[in-house]
Amino acid sequence: MHELAIAEEIVAIVADRTRGARVRRIVIEVGRLCAVVPDAMRFCFDLATEGTVAEGARLDIVEVPGRARCRVCGADVVLDRPFGRCGCGSTDLEWLAGEELRIRDVELV
Amino acid sequence: MCRTCGCSDGVGQPTSHAHDHTVDHDRAPGHVHASPSATAVVLSLEQRVLERNDRLAAETRRWLGARGVLALNLMSGPGAGKTTLLERTLRDIGGELEISVIEGDQATDHDADRIRSAGGRAVQVNTGAGCHLDAAMVARALVELGPAEGSVVVIENVGNLVCPALFDLGENAKVVVTSVTDGDDKPLKYPHMFRAGDVLLVNKIDLLPYVRFDRDRCLTFAREMNPRICTFEVSATRGDGLDAWYGWLRQRAAQAHRVGEG
Numbered sequence: 001m002h003e004l005a006i007a008e009e010i011v012a013i014v015a016d017r018t019r020g021a022r023v024r025r026i027v028i029e030v031g032r033l034c035a036v037v038p039d040a041m042r043f044c045f046d047l048a049t050e051g052t053v054a055e056g057a058r059l060d061i062v063e064v065p066g067r068a069r070c071r072v073c074g075a076d077v078v079l080d081r082p083f084g085r086c087g088c089g090s091t092d093l094e095w096l097a098g099e100e101l102r103i104r105d106v107e108l109v
Numbered sequence: 110m111c112r113t114c115g116c117s118d119g120v121g122q123p124t125s126h127a128h129d130h131t132v133d134h135d136r137a138p139g140h141v142h143a144s145p146s147a148t149a150v151v152l153s154l155e156q157r158v159l160e161r162n163d164r165l166a167a168e169t170r171r172w173l174g175a176r177g178v179l180a181l182n183l184m185s186g187p188g189a190g191k192t193t194l195l196e197r198t199l200r201d202i203g204g205e206l207e208i209s210v211i212e213g214d215q216a217t218d219h220d221a222d223r224i225r226s227a228g229g230r231a232v233q234v235n236t237g238a239g240c241h242l243d244a245a246m247v248a249r250a251l252v253e254l255g256p257a258e259g260s261v262v263v264i265e266n267v268g269n270l271v272c273p274a275l276f277d278l279g280e281n282a283k284v285v286v287t288s289v290t291d292g293d294d295k296p297l298k299y300p301h302m303f304r305a306g307d308v309l310l311v312n313k314i315d316l317l318p319y320v321r322f323d324r325d326r327c328l329t330f331a332r333e334m335n336p337r338i339c340t341f342e343v344s345a346t347r348g349d350g351l352d353a354w355y356g357w358l359r360q361r362a363a364q365a366h367r368v369g370e371g
Contacts, residue, residue, distance in 0.1 A: 001240055002272035009158055017154050024149065028158070035275050035301040082300040083334050092336040101158045108150040 003040040006101070007048035014106055015053050023054040025107035033066040033082045033098030066098030162276060165244040169251065169279025177259045177369020179362045182278050184302060185286035186295070187268030190312040192220045194286065194345040195263060196227040201348075202355050203228050206362055207260035211250045213242040213267045220265065230254065241272035244279055259366045261358065270299040281365060288313040289322040296330035303334040308341070310354065315344040 014023055026045075030036050038061045045059045066079030070086035071094055077086050079098060085091050157163070173180050185191050192212075199208055209230040212220040221233035232250045234242060247264055256262045264280060266273040285306035287295045290313055296303040303309065309331050311324065324342065331338055339357070343350035 002275055005239065005241070005243070005272075006158055009161070013154070013156055013158065013161075017156070018152060035271065082304060085333075090336075091333045103154045103156050103158060105151050105153040105155075108152060 001040065001044070003036060004044040004048065006036060007041060007044040010045070010103060011048050011052050011054050013103060018053065018106060018108060020053055022109035023057045023106050024109045025058045025060060026054060027060045027062060027104040027106070029062045029064050029100045029102045029104050031064040031066065031098040031100040033079060033095060034101050035082070036101060038063065062104065064098055064100045067096045068093035068098075069096055070094075159276070162244045165248055166277035166279040169244060169248050170281070172251075173256075173262070173279065173281075174365070174368060176256070177366040178256050178262055179260075179282075179358075179365035180262045180264065180278075180280040182264050182266060182273070182280035182283045183286065184266045184270075184273045184283060184306070185268060185288075186270045186291060186299075189268070189286045189288040189291060190345050191265050191268070191286050192223055194310065194312065194343070195229070195265065196223055197345045197348070197351065198355070198358070199224065199227040199229045201351065202358070206358065207257055209254050209256050209260060209262055211242075211247060211254060211262065211264045213246070213265060215239070215267060236267055240267055240269050241276055242266050242278060243276050247278045259362075259369065261362050270295065270302045274299075274301040274305040282307040282361065284308040284310065286310045286312050287327070289316050289320050289324075293323045293327035294330060296327065296334050300334045303331050303338070306335065306338055308339045308357065311340065311342045312345055314342050314349055315347040 010026065010028065014026060030038060030041065041061065042059055049055050049057060068077045068079055068084065069075070070077055070088060070090050071092040072090035073086060073088040075086055075088065077084055077093055079093070083091065084093060086093065183191050183195070195210060210224045212224065212231055212233045213236060214220055214233070215236050215238070217235070218233045221231040224231035232254045234246050234250050236242065236246070242264065251262070254262065264278055283306045285302055285308065287309065289311065311327060328340060331340065341350055341354045341357070343354055345351070
């Protein structure tokens, strides 16, 4: 359950960046290829925000699709899970998008 | 152009996003805007969640690199044989390569004791409820461990095929262990871990006659997740295949040492 550690880090970053202002909403980007499960994230977020500036805040998760380039033929490949195969048969893919784990913005009370 | 307000200030600062505006939105630090709900204030942070961990890991990597130390992040599910592999490695080549160990477990000092009995120095990190080691835990443990120049540090992560894959500890290579008793489809079930690994050790091959495990299937799945992964098939108890693993270890330790001297 690394999502708890990640939720705690989000709260720590937000508290730091907002200098302790109360937070109503946090928007994060989670890539589809990132090893973070949105449902687990939401569950842990409520635990991690208890007693903090973000207690009761809403967590909005923006999922970023996975995209890769084939290292063999150079074609673009869409990935919806952390592995895949190019039309040319190669599994040697360079990931271009989908590993994001970022705090986009916060809405203050 | 700023995505939040559409202004053209701060162009060319894609990473911080905390740019100055000609019109001063003087509230909290960063980039503040009035939201459509009029009373709400939106602060654009644009910050990677693991930035702090990754920055610390990069510092650790530089610190180890300057000392010519090879650091490995050893990961597997519980019971795949990480500690047995380290005990055997220490007994077989500990006289030739100085190897010290950071042991990560939720509880107990058992593994650190096993390493010490095998002749290695060890620092135990108990993560409590935590399911993985992070860069801060490793940085603290390294201060206590004080690895010698040109030595090898193995960070034995908490037995878990999911969470440790996400956290950079400052290592030079990630070594994943799976065993024939785990089943041959582990790479498919835990793709992040097998993708993250630089090396895959398939352990307990002495048990192949007794379990249903298709080695080709396992290696095919592993390469599908990670075509560049370097694989060794070993038995840490009986000794099969360990020479190849030791060869890799020697070569990487020598490489780290050269870089440290350079």
